[in-house]
Amino acid sequence: MSFLEINNVVKRFGSLDVLRGINLSVEEHQVVCLIGPSGCGKSTLLRCINGLEPISGGEIRILGDRVSGAGVDVDRLRRDVGIVFQSFNLFPHMTVLENICLAPRQVLKLSKEEAESRAIELLRRVQLEQKAKAFPDQLSGGQQQRVAIARALAMQPMLMLLDEITSALDPELVAEVLDLVRDLAAEGMTMLLATHEMGFAKEVSSKVCFLYQGVVHEEGSPERIFGDPTEDRTRGFLKSIIEAGRM
Amino acid sequence: MNTHSDRFRAPSIPKSAMPLSTAALLISSLTTLLTWFVLWQLALAMAGVTEEQVAVSLEKKMYWSAMLARVSDLPWFAWLVLAVLALVPLLLFFPTVKAILQARQARTALQFENLIAARVATANSSNFSWYAIGYSVFVVLFFGGIWFVIAKDIAVGNTFFKLDLMWEKASLVVSAFLTNVFIFMVAQVFILIWGLLIALARMVPGAAGQPIRLLATLYTDAFRGLPSVITIYLIGFGLPLTGFPILGDLPPVWYAIFALTLTYGAYVAEVYRAGIESIHPSQMMAARSLGLNFTQTMRFVIVPQAIRRIIPPLLNDFIGLQKDTALVNVIGTIDAFNQSRILASNNFNLSTVTIVAILFVLITIPQARLVDRLLEKDASKTRGAK
Ligand SMILES: Nc1ncnc2c1ncn2[C@@H]1O[C@H](COP(=O)(O)OP(=O)(O)OP(=O)(O)O)[C@@H](O)[C@H]1O
Ligand SMILES: [Mg+2]
Numbered sequence: 001m002s003f004l005e006i007n008n009v010v011k012r013f014g015s016l017d018v019l020r021g022i023n024l025s026v027e028e029h030q031v032v033c034l035i036g037p038s039g040c041g042k043s044t045l046l047r048c049i050n051g052l053e054p055i056s057g058g059e060i061r062i063l064g065d066r067v068s069g070a071g072v073d074v075d076r077l078r079r080d081v082g083i084v085f086q087s088f089n090l091f092p093h094m095t096v097l098e099n100i101c102l103a104p105r106q107v108l109k110l111s112k113e114e115a116e117s118r119a120i121e122l123l124r125r126v127q128l129e130q131k132a133k134a135f136p137d138q139l140s141g142g143q144q145q146r147v148a149i150a151r152a153l154a155m156q157p158m159l160m161l162l163d164e165i166t167s168a169l170d171p172e173l174v175a176e177v178l179d180l181v182r183d184l185a186a187e188g189m190t191m192l193l194a195t196h197e198m199g200f201a202k203e204v205s206s207k208v209c210f211l212y213q214g215v216v217h218e219e220g221s222p223e224r225i226f227g228d229p230t231e232d233r234t235r236g237f238l239k240s241i242i243e244a245g246r247m
Numbered sequence: 248m249n250t251h252s253d254r255f256r257a258p259s260i261p262k263s264a265m266p267l268s269t270a271a272l273l274i275s276s277l278t279t280l281l282t283w284f285v286l287w288q289l290a291l292a293m294a295g296v297t298e299e300q301v302a303v304s305l306e307k308k309m310y311w312s313a314m315l316a317r318v319s320d321l322p323w324f325a326w327l328v329l330a331v332l333a334l335v336p337l338l339l340f341f342p343t344v345k346a347i348l349q350a351r352q353a354r355t356a357l358q359f360e361n362l363i364a365a366r367v368a369t370a371n372s373s374n375f376s377w378y379a380i381g382y383s384v385f386v387v388l389f390f391g392g393i394w395f396v397i398a399k400d401i402a403v404g405n406t407f408f409k410l411d412l413m414w415e416k417a418s419l420v421v422s423a424f425l426t427n428v429f430i431f432m433v434a435q436v437f438i439l440i441w442g443l444l445i446a447l448a449r450m451v452p453g454a455a456g457q458p459i460r461l462l463a464t465l466y467t468d469a470f471r472g473l474p475s476v477i478t479i480y481l482i483g484f485g486l487p488l489t490g491f492p493i494l495g496d497l498p499p500v501w502y503a504i505f506a507l508t509l510t511y512g513a514y515v516a517e518v519y520r521a522g523i524e525s526i527h528p529s530q531m532m533a534a535r536s537l538g539l540n541f542t543q544t545m546r547f548v549i550v551p552q553a554i555r556r557i558i559p560p561l562l563n564d565f566i567g568l569q570k571d572t573a574l575v576n577v578i579g580t581i582d583a584f585n586q587s588r589i590l591a592s593n594n595f596n597l598s599t600v601t602i603v604a605i606l607f608v609l610i611t612i613p614q615a616r617l618v619d620r621l622l623e624k625d626a627s628k629t630r631g632a633k
Contacts, residue, residue, distance in 0.1 A: 047532075050536055052532055052535060052536060074535075075538050075539070075540050076538075078535065078536055078537065078538040079538040082536075082537075083536045085529065085532075085533065087529060089529045089530060089532065089533035090533075091530065091533070091534070091548055091552075092552065092629060093551050093552050093555065093629060102534075102537070102539070102547055102548075103537035103538055103539060106539055106543050106547065107537065107538040107539060107543075135628070135629040135630075137629060137630050138629075138630075151537070152536075152537070155537060155538060
């Protein structure tokens with residue numbers, strides 16, 4: 001039994017079939033990367049796993065427990081599955097500390113002291129403890145994204161979903177965020193991430209999945225996908241990435 | 248390439264600032280003359296000269312001697328006020344003279360082919376000219392207003408601004424105004440809560456929320472369409488007639504509060520809703536993704552952000568509400584307007600109503616400034632230096 005199993009998941013927006021039967025599994029402590037052209041459904045898949053979008057068909061299981069479909073306690077699911085977005089989505093009216101403490105206090109019912117000491121610890125590890133009292137708009141993009149990661153980690157999730165977390169950042173800020181993800185991977189955090197950073201994907205992932213037209217077109221070890229892809233579409237995609245100078 | 252170098256070989260020469268500054272001079276002068284004319288009329292009015300007396304003196308060809316004799320009786324402080332007012336339009340000549348000097352400087356600079364200096368001086372000159380013209384309009388309107396009040400033997404003044412009457416009745420009207428203040432203060436608190444409830448009811452998610460959404464929509468549609476004076480009338484006269492235990496025998500002020508809460512609750516619900524919907528859906532998504540449920544998300548993330556955005560339109564509705572407290576006179580409540588109307592008909596003069604008008608305007612101004620201050624403070628707290 002895998003940690004996360006995605007069986008034949010279908011997602012439609014009206015008449016638009018975005019996911020047409022995704023099959024994918026993630027083992028505990030694995031880092032799985034989703035790559036693929038823009039609009040192929042990477043973000044949609046991650047949002048479905050987190051229950052932010054209801055799926056139109058198939059099923060999603062975590063540790064054998066079905067977490068998709070009617071009657072599932074999505075708030076409970078989201079406690080165990082953290083997600084970080086491309087656009088940070090920090091709460092602009094709260095300080096960094098308040099951003100991080102909100103969910104632990106309201107959802108996990110931690111005391112203020114407990115939540116804050118947990119938050120400070122996380123801020124220290126993302127090297128932002130001196131920014132605890134700052135508001136999001138007073139931070140750089142890279143700093144905001146690190147806070148967003150800390151905020152998700154504060155719920156101590158079993159699985160982290162990262163949706164192109166560096167694509168809104170200036171190149172010199174990408175490294176500080178990727179370093180953090182690299183550390184998380186080394187600690188054994190189970191992660192599923194959509195990314196356009198092919199070099200990074202090659203380096204950290206246990207498995208790479210190429211999404212194309214709503215299905216997993218090809219999957220395999222990073223060495224194989226990047227070194228010797230068997231499918232034409234995968235080759236074409238990687239070629240265009242190399243031509244764009246992103247690998 | 249060619250066009251570029253052409254353009255820079257023929258730099259644009261600033262247009263002469265002379266005509267505009269001359270116009271400014273003309274306008275300032277006319278404004279000054281008008282002001283002095285109005286002040287002379289004002290002096291005559293203060294000295295109690297009637298139109299008839301003016302006509303007589305003109306007929307006898309002794310206008311100036313007769314009028315000066317009358318005016319010279321005015322007390323010294325009246326003269327002081329008039330003199331100060333007469334100096335006001337002269338301030339217009341500071342920018343006007345500067346405009347003319349700058350325009351001349353621009354012309355000299357052009358003669359010496361100093362293009363940059365010419366541009367700067369031209370820009371300065373036109374700024375000063377518009378400044379003078381703008382304030383001239385202001386002064387003209389101000390003194391035009393005074394003229395309107397004192398014309399025809401102070402017809403307007405005596406109808407609307409009879410100072411002795413206003414002074415005498417002010418305390419009565421002001422204490423009646425406290426009823427208006429009470430009504431809108433209490434109603435505002437209810438409206439803030441009630442409006443938010445309605446707004447949230449209109450946004451309850453899911454199929455199960457449909458009946459609630461429908462009810463809330465019906466309510467807002469009905470009460471936004473209903474004129475508040477009719478709501479006040481129906482509730483203020485209707486509910487006591489029904490004889491319901493508590494609802495039937497409240498003091499009239501509470502019916503007014505109830506009716507205004509119903510009406511303005513519908514408006515404010517829409518303001519809340521617009522504010523909530525203006526918060527980007529990604530905020531909702533981020534909060535839900537952390538495991539917060541709908542209510543927690545609204546309470547901690549969405550509503551606090553929405554409130555900051557809706558404060559200005561909310562103030563608008565509250566000012567509307569404050570003014571509508573004057574409608575309670577239809578159910579016989581003695582508010583400031585009703586009180587002043589009684590006084591007006593007893594004295595055959597509208598000046599007491601003017602007091603109410605002034606009171607309503609006066610209470611809104613500090614509120615507007617307070618809101619500006621609050622928003623500024625909040626913005627400077629959360630915004631970065633960017
Ligand atoms: N809420 C929505 N309603 C309708 N269509 C949607 C919605 N969200 C996404 N889509 C569509 O689904 C498709 C997949 O979108 P998605 O955001 O998952 O792509 P992506 O793989 O993440 O692309 P990118 O690499 O550009 O982020 C797109 O065609 C998009 O227009
Ligand atoms: Mg995406």
